Amino acid sequence: MEISLDCEIRMSLDKISAKMRRDYNENLRELNLYVGQDNLLSRLWTSDGITQMQLCEHLKCEPPTVTNMVKSLEQNGFILRVRDKKDGRVMRIYLTDEGKKLEKPVRSRWKQQQEKLLNSISDEERLIMKDLLQRMEKNLY
């Protein structure tokens, strides 16, 4: 296997993720969100009242990152931070009504961007892609 081919895969991944990130960010600004915040909210739409540490694990990022994201989302009225009554160290994060309302428009934007990305790529190819990506993901951990 040529090094150039490896490079092309690496570079393609880089470019795709960077471009997607920019596009999502631009797109989410209409909802007063920044890229990354949608993933945090997405976890809360499944079930809220979880701790910041649980968000860290889900988002695979560090505690200070969650602190900042949560602060911004709270200031914009999408979530509430409530100190746990039994364990005073813990903050539990709840969705506000405004935060719940974002689920539909965010999912719609996800779907739209996914279709743009996967345009002209067949169902079979999508399955192959999914498999390969998941194997690559495992390789990294």
Place this chain on the structure above:
Amino acid sequence: MEISLDCEIRMSLDKISAKMRRDYNENLRELNLYVGQDNLLSRLWTSDGITQMQLCEHLKCEPPTVTNMVKSLEQNGFILRVRDKKDGRVMRIYLTDEGKKLEKPVRSRWKQQQEKLLNSISDEERLIMKDLLQRMEKNLY
């Protein structure tokens, strides 16, 4: 096509790129580089003396981003910024000897990370992957 499958592709891409970025960043710290700076240097290894605008185009990022990266790389002694004599608006970027010396160790780290990512993925699969990724890349632009 199920929305869930699209989501899995999107999420896998997200996770892979985020993890790769973190790993590269950690790895490059040994060379006193930050992730992203390797790509800028990589363009210069091909040929230096190019302008910041040309770096913008190559890196597909905005002028202020290049300003900051270039400032940091200059402070660390890897590049030189020289004002163009014919067009006083333009800064031309040159590699220092230290900057040139980074090519080998950076390429070695790229190769290492690529092999980690593509571990257990056959040559045929790599070709398929490359093709699919390049089609996806085109879709975004």
Place this chain on the structure above:
DNA sequence: CCAAAACATTTAGCCCGCTAAATATATCAT
């Protein structure tokens, strides 16, 4: 020739993500 438009870069200020260190609370072991 000179004012207006175009262009390259910089500055200021965000957010994401990080690390190191600080803070606050809870638990554990003596």
Place this chain on the structure above:
DNA sequence: ATGATATATTTAGCGGGCTAAATGTTTTGG
């Protein structure tokens, strides 16, 4: 019961990337 340790979060400060606005230089059109 209390000092040490563990855990959750925050603060400070950095770099990548962005936008909006400022600066400085060049080009252009009347």
